[in-house]
Amino acid sequence: MGSVSLNIGDGTARFKRSTLCSSAINFIMLFSIVTTNLFALYAFSSRSQSHIQQHPLHSNKVSLVSQHLSLILREIDSSQRQLSQMEKQMIGYEDLDFSHTDIPQELKVFLQHHQLPLAKDSRNGITEMVASIGHSCEKSLDLLSRYMAYNAFDKCPDDWSLAQRLILRGCEPLPRRRCLAKTVHKPGLALFPESLWRPISNNSVNWSGLGCKSFECLKGKKLSRDCVGCFEIGTSYEKDRFVKVKEKNDFLIDDVLGLGDGKIRMGFDISGGSGTFAAKMAEKNVNIISNTLNIEAPFSEFIAARGLFPLFMSMDQRLPFYDNVFDLIHASNGLDSVSSSNKPEKLEFLMFDLDRILKPGGLFWLDNIYCGSDGKKRDLTRLIERFGYKKLKWVVGEKADAEIYLSAVLQKPARI
Numbered sequence: 001m002g003s004v005s006l007n008i009g010d011g012t013a014r015f016k017r018s019t020l021c022s023s024a025i026n027f028i029m030l031f032s033i034v035t036t037n038l039f040a041l042y043a044f045s046s047r048s049q050s051h052i053q054q055h056p057l058h059s060n061k062v063s064l065v066s067q068h069l070s071l072i073l074r075e076i077d078s079s080q081r082q083l084s085q086m087e088k089q090m091i092g093y094e095d096l097d098f099s100h101t102d103i104p105q106e107l108k109v110f111l112q113h114h115q116l117p118l119a120k121d122s123r124n125g126i127t128e129m130v131a132s133i134g135h136s137c138e139k140s141l142d143l144l145s146r147y148m149a150y151n152a153f154d155k156c157p158d159d160w161s162l163a164q165r166l167i168l169r170g171c172e173p174l175p176r177r178r179c180l181a182k183t184v185h186k187p188g189l190a191l192f193p194e195s196l197w198r199p200i201s202n203n204s205v206n207w208s209g210l211g212c213k214s215f216e217c218l219k220g221k222k223l224s225r226d227c228v229g230c231f232e233i234g235t236s237y238e239k240d241r242f243v244k245v246k247e248k249n250d251f252l253i254d255d256v257l258g259l260g261d262g263k264i265r266m267g268f269d270i271s272g273g274s275g276t277f278a279a280k281m282a283e284k285n286v287n288i289i290s291n292t293l294n295i296e297a298p299f300s301e302f303i304a305a306r307g308l309f310p311l312f313m314s315m316d317q318r319l320p321f322y323d324n325v326f327d328l329i330h331a332s333n334g335l336d337s338v339s340s341s342n343k344p345e346k347l348e349f350l351m352f353d354l355d356r357i358l359k360p361g362g363l364f365w366l367d368n369i370y371c372g373s374d375g376k377k378r379d380l381t382r383l384i385e386r387f388g389y390k391k392l393k394w395v396v397g398e399k400a401d402a403e404i405y406l407s408a409v410l411q412k413p414a415r416i
Contacts, residue, residue, distance in 0.1 A: 102142075102145050103141075103145055104145055104148040104149045104150075106148050106149075106150065106152060106177070106178065107144065107145065107148040107175065110131050110133075110148070110175045110176060110177075111130075111131055111133065111175070112131075113128045113129070113130055114128060114129045114130075115127065115128050116128060116129065131175065131176070132173050132175075133171075133173065133174070133175050134166075134170055134171040134172045134173055134174070135170075136169060136170030136171050136172075137166070137170075137171040137174075137175075139169065139170070139171075140165075140166055140169045140171055143162060143165060143166050143169070143171075144166060144171060144175075146159075146162060147159065147162055147163060147166060147174070147175075147177075148175060148177065150177060150179045151179065152178045152179065153178060153179070154179055154180070155179060155180050155182070156177060156179035156180060156181050156182065158182050158206075158208050158209075159209075160206065160208070160209060160294070161208070161209025161210075161294075162209075164209075164293065164294060167293070167313070167314050168293075168314060170316065172313070172314060172316070172317050173317075182206065184204070184205065184206045184301070185203070185204075186201075186203075186204040186305065187201060187203055187204065188201050188203075188204070189204065189305055192307040193282065193283070193307070195305070195306050195307040196233075196279040196282060196283070196306055196307060196308075197233055197234065197239065197279070198233075198234075199215075199233065199234055200215065200231075200233075200302055200305045200306070202214045202215060204301065204305050205298040205301045205302065205305070206298065206301065207298065209294075210294070210296065210297065210298065211296065212296075212297065215231050215232075218231050218297055219231075219232060221296075223295070223296055223297055224272050224273075224295075224333045225332070225333045225336060225368075225370065226271050226272055226273040226332050226333040227272065227273050227274060227297075227333075230273050230274040230276065231274050231297065231302060233274065233276065233279075233306070238274075238276050241276050241277075241280070242276075242277060242280045243280065247368075247397075247399050248395060248397050249368050249395050249397055249399065249405050249406075249407040250368070250407070251365070251367065251393060251407060251409065253280055253281065253284060254284075256328075256363065256365055256393075256409055257284060257286070259363060259392050259393070259409055259411075260327065260328070260362075260363055263327060263361070264286055264327045264328050264363065265286060265287065265327050266286065266287040266288070266289075266325075266326060266327055266328075267281065267286060267287075267288050267289075267326055267327060267328030267329060267330060268288070268289050268291070268319075268321070268326050268328075268329050268330070268354075268357065269288050269289065269290045269291065269329075269330045270291045270315065270329075270330070270331050270332070270333075270334030270335060271290075271330060271331070271332035271333050271334060271367065272291070272292075272293075272299075272332070272333040272334045273290075273332075273333070274297075274299060274302055274303065275290050275299075275302065275303035275306050275308045275310070277290070277330055278290050278303070278306075278308045278309070279306060279308060282307075282308065286327075286328070287309070288308070288309070288330075289309045289311050290303055290308060290309065290310050290311065291311050291313065291315065291334060292310040292311060292312055293312065293313075293314060294312075300312050315334055315350060318353060319353050319354070319356075319357055321357045322357070323356050323357065324356075324357070324358070324359040324360065325357055325359065326357050326358050326359060326362060327359060327362050327363070328362060328363045328364075328365065329354055329357070329358050329362070329363070329364050329365065330365045330367060331354070331364070331365065331366055331367065331369070332366075332367040332368055332369065335347075335350070335366070335369055336369060336370045344379060344383075347380075347383065348383060351383060351384075351387070355387055355412065358412050359412070360412055360413065360414035360415070361411060361412065361414065362411070362412050363392070363409055363410070363411055363412075364389060364408075364409070364410040364411075364412065365408075365409050365410075366384075366406060366407060366408040366409075366410070367407055368399070368405045368406075368407055369405060369406045369407070370403060370404075370405055371396075371403075371404040371405060371406055372403070372404070373404070374404070377396065377404055377406060380406065381406075384408075384410065387410075387412070388413050388415075389410035389411060389412055389413065390410065390411040390413065391408065391409075391410060392409045392410065392411055393407070393408055393409040394407075394408045395407045395408070
């Protein structure tokens with residue numbers, strides 16, 4: 001064994017014969033390398049055997065983790081199903097017993113869920129469309145079944161009074177129907193604005209479901225605080241309303257419109273009359289939507305015959321208008337019926353909804369609101385003050401019947 005020596009001086013490379021000392025050193029290095037490799041091989045083999053012996057325990061741990069993971073996934077799936085069930089119950093479908101033999105097929109068809117054609121809607125997160133129906137409909141399943149018992153694509157039964165009973169029981173909105181409603185020919189209807197004060201023919205109204213069958217029958221009847229002979233629109237009593245002061249609590253339309261600085265264009269009326277307020281406002285070029293229900297009289301058809309806009313709905317429903325759209329809200333008898341409730345929350349829900357649809361700077365006209373007692377007047381006043389309205393007019397006094405009434409014109413503030 002030799003070594004290589006590089007002699008830079010003469011530019012040549014020569015092999016030199018190895019000595020005894022260098023051979024010993026090489027042997028020691030070789031022995032060290034072999035010994036180190038043997039120890040490494042032994043250590044690796046020992047560790048592999050130990051790992052093989054511990055493998056069953058490790059496998060058990062992996063199996064336990066897998067079981068926990070499967071349990072968690074099942075819990076998540078169960079929670080999702082429960083949430084879906086709760087949503088269906090909130091909609092009201094699961095409360096309806098469709099297995100009952102008296103459930104009409106049309107009701108089942110209407111309440112079917114309709115899958116979206118492109119699966120999940122990425123914006124709204126929904127996968128199916130459901131039909132609108134009031135949650136209280138299940139409490140009046142007998143009436144609802146009668147209402148939905150008709151022949152599809154044929155004439156509807158003459159049952160508007162049945163529909164109104166459902167609405168008054170909280171079954172609102174009603175389910176849609178695939179039938180043709182009864183038509184009532186309306187002869188002799190005058191053109192607008194003559195129609196505002198022209199008497200309406202008995203033949204222009206559907207009298208089925210009502211006690212009276214003519215307007216003559218309704219003469220002199222007190223149907224509400226705002227409707228005493230209110231269908232006699234040709235009389236001076238109706239024509240003088242809102243334009244002549246009869247009590248100190250009465251406000252004139254011109255005075256109220258003056259408080260709006262000429263910015264009153266459209267309003268919502270919940271007075272519950274025959275449309276006289278809307279007629280007077282129409283003469284001032286202000287459009288009014290009148291809330292109606294046909295309680296003991298054909299209010300909706302009568303208002304429409306005058307060329308005005310009736311909205312057939314109860315005041316328990318969320319008002320079907322967008323926020324901040326009306327310049328004026330006129331409340332009278334419609335608010336009385338809610339304020340006389342034993343639960344103050346009922347009035348609070350209504351007042352907040354009325355506030356929602358009234359635009360900033362709009363006017364809230366409280367017209368002879370029946371207080372009943374000083375306590376109810378105090379509660380109503382406190383509720384009104386919570387909204388922070390500006391009091392443009394405020395009168396509390398007794399009328400001829402010795403009862404306490406509140407009249408006010410309030411202006412909604414601009415809230416940030």
